[in-house]
Amino acid sequence: MKDYLHQYKFLQDVALAKVFRQELQDQFKHEKSPIIPIPMHPLKQKERTFSHMEELLKAAKIPYIQLLEKTTAETQSSKNREERLQTASLFQLLPSVTVAYKEYVLFDDIQTTGTTLRHATEILLQAGAKNVRSFTLING
Template sequence: MNKIETLCLLCSQPLQSAISWKLLLTKQFQPTICDRCSAQFEYSSTATALYQYNDAMKNFLHQYKFLQDVALAKVFRQELHARLKHEKATVIPIPMHPVKQRERTFSHMEELLKAADIPFIQLLEKTTTETQSSKNREQRNQAASLFRLMDGAHVEHKEYFLFDDIKTTGTTLRHATEVLLNAGAKNVKSFTLING
């Protein structure tokens, strides 16, 4: 068997993975982080998130989103693919405001889904450049609607599945759900990478 040597995307230690028929014939992604880095992430006990927020996840989010390290979209692709591959509802990533997306140069939510090979559509657009992380719980709950339907977007009477990076108070997902339900969605579920 041939071995491929790559580096851990988080600590740059060498990774060695063998090329196997199972890897080639099934939807298995090559590892992107080492076992030591992987062990730092704490799995969530909820059915609506993969991981719990901890120091390792804080560092990951900072490097991925704010230092614009788009390669890190691959870190959780195997877990996201396994969780979302059988989802029957239409997947919608929570969007960024266009100004924020230009600053960051990529949509971190869309890149996570692309890396995990999960099809999605975008029906929503963000109405404000303010981030929820800059607000306390009361301010988040009193905020005006964070989203609206994109021009020309058509919401059918079917199920939708919102995907966001982190859920703290649930305000972002609640606002997006309300827009979709008011536009005619039959049902809206949600899932996050991280439970805050």
């Protein structure tokens, strides 16, 4: 998985988005709650040329919405466990966005300490969501 993520995310091998197409279709085929891919900071997305989380969902033909934007270009992978746990909020709601549903599903590639998902969940709950679940490809 480490090699896959490196090839996909950092070597920009977008064709690899199709690798998990069937698994994602199976996971989300009965999902009624809106799916929110964890966003990249705009500078990182420009650098990589694509949003790796959105491309996974597109390859699987799974609808999603984006309510969040990342507030820092710093990556969690560059931090140790203690630094990750002490990180200030990583996200904010997109301008002019309203949380219109009671439940959402966050989608991310890897969960290590859970900091990214925790921060995204907190923003959505503060904005009025009643429940936020998550799904990750890898639990590290």
